[in-house]
Amino acid sequence: MYKPTERNAQNSLAMMNYAYDTSLQETMILTEAFHTDRVICDNGSLYKFIWVQEGKLTLIVDHVEIEMEQDEIISVSNLHRTEFKNVSGRYLALLFNENFYGIYKHEKEVSCSGVLFNGTSGIVHLRLPIADSELLHEVVDRMVTEYILRDNLQGEMLRLLLKRFIILCTRLARKQLSGFPVNEKGFDIIQRYYVLVDNHFKEKKQVQAYAALLHRSPKTLSNLFAAYGMPSPLKIIQERVVTEAKRLLLHTSHSIKEISVILGFESVGTFSRFFKNMTGENTSAYRKRLQ
Template sequence: MDYNLNTRLNGNVAMTTAFHENKALMQNKTLYKFIWVQEGTLAIEIDHVLMRLEKDEIISLTPLHHIDIKEVNGKYLSLVFNSNFYCIYGHDNEVSCNGFLFHGSSDIMRINLTPDQSKKLHSISDIFMDECVIKDNLQEEMLRIVLKRFIITCTRIARERFSISEEKEKSFDIVRQFYVLVDQHYKEKKQVQDYAELLYRSPKTISNLFAEYGLPTPLRIIHERVEAEAKRLLLYTNKSAKEISGILGFDDIAAFSRFFKKMTKESISEYRKREKQD
């Protein structure tokens, strides 16, 4: 099964059971991705970290994540789209997934589906494929509606995992906004106070919210976002450590080196050499 729609405005949406065999999709650096194992297991490397997914596990990835599917033992489904087809930032009031299902950290959302949840997503993906064969001027909008339904369903499932009730929605939105702001400003803002001011909250309030949902501390979130970008630049570009230091907003290479060693327990050169040898 392989379906791909490209719109006149460079929108792109695709559903496939063979994402790893589709070079155009694999090389497309603009795609948000859902990868759902439906049978057996899947070994996937995300930003050079190997992850093994089992039946009815689903992950959501941003265009920032570098992926390499290593081994397929069974069947998996990929639903991918770009911002020109559906902008999760511009439509955040509709799907509430930005900074939750999708953010730039390497700590990605990984969901274990119950049989009922799996059944719901199967039903939505079946509707998607049914719409793929209807070639008319309404197809694009229908696929956008079905995609939105898939995203909302995954958001609801993830909310259940964090026990986010209707009463807690507003407070959890602050957590989501924090992730979004970190993605936008991590290069120049590296303290919780910076983001607390943008959210009109105190650092203590922010910290208490993260603790309430069992998440890492806000400072850890900032540091992990910087670390993730540092690793991507080290592995997927030819930029020097000094250049990367400047890109990430460090005062000098020494400060960047200390930060990287603290986060990874390796020096910059050790990490780059080891990962590129693997």
Template sequence: MDFKFNTRMDGFFALTTRLHEDRALQGGKGFYKFIWVRDGKLDIEVDHVVMHLRKGELVTLSPLHHVDMLRAEGHYLSVLFNSNFYCIYGHGGESSCHGFLFHGSSNILHLSLDATETERLSHITDTLAEECAVADNLQEEMLRLLLKRLIIVCTRMARLRLETGKGRENGFDIIRQFYVLVDNHFKEKKQVQDYAEMLYRSPKTLSNLFSLYGLDSPLHIIHERIDAEARRLLLYTSKSAKEISEILGFEDLATFSRFFKKMNRKSISDFRREEKKEDDRPTGLA
């Protein structure tokens, strides 16, 4: 299946089982993505990190993630959309996906679905596929409603992994807001104290909350977001290390170099050289 829908306001929605055959769709800017392996296996590369997905596994990717399809065996489904079709910022209060399903960190959401979750998701995607064949003036709104349902169901599934039950909703929302704030301010704000003030909490309260949910520390999440952006700029632009250090708000190149080596256990020059060698290797889809 390969369905693409464009709105008059530059909205875009796609439902496809052949993302690996569509380089333009893979590299398209501004797309949020669900990739779900229904059967078999799928190897993808996200920001130069290879992921091996198997039956029942699902990942969500933001427009910041660079994805390449390496090997597809079996059946998988991809749902793509842009902000003009469904704005996760505007609907954040309804679905709680902004900062949770979709954020700029390299620590992307990766779910392994059980039988009940698979059945629930199958019902939504089957209905989406049926709606793709109905070309009338109600199609756009129906697709948007079904996409919203998909987002909410996946958010609920992910929240179950965090044991976000009754009485813990407020804590979950603080975590989600933290991710959103980090995405928006990581270039100029690099301390937990900065985000704690914006959330009207103390740094210790934030640290305890993230520990309660079994998540990395707030400081590690800030550093991971900075590092993810640094890696993307090194991999996908020709900017110098000095230019990147300035973009990311470091005092000087030396400070950025120390940070990068601590996060990646290799120097900036070694990282670029090694990744360039990886790019030069022949690849192909099965």
């Protein structure tokens, strides 16, 4: 069972709240008060890990309610809007921006984009076994130590520790998302597919286009995703497009026609039919209901 260091045990009653910011706009934040800080909540550049330490937490991510309990953790990309509906206990939020740690820049080292962070509406929600919880607590303890030291190596040390945290969560996600021992090659293709969809969904909306980029046939991809119990390749594209459509409808003043152009649809009618098929309501009704 994890035991806090003496320093952290002494400070356990105090609210954890540490921030690293530089003139290069590099940001990494470790806080138990994310929900009370309007500036941080409104910062659309932050990737987020939210980890329940005690009790329960209710979040709303892109208008989808998520219930969390002790030793559950979610990873949320900078594209998702996150709101706290109810905090009944303690949680820890680890936040960082692309300038501090580039997800795609470090993809070959960490391989977390497409697993922990992608732009779809599907949020990675993990249950931490005791051993994994202990390892993540140890990393957080070391982060706190580095925040306190404040020497000229602080930024690099925090980056290394964040990388360690991400690797541990990525390993756990690969196990839990597959539901059985992971075939590294197969799971790597799934990750790469998610990354490609994130990068190209506005101009590429057919599985064939992504299959060609991955040097696989569409049928091979469909069989692979089915074997892992994942949504179909086409469903992933559609979910990414409709998720972006919802964000543009709710958080911008763009007209329906402008949004259809931004998302690469041939006409506003095609976009409207797609949105209705995916959500069950038309674009105007959706915007009016939730804005």
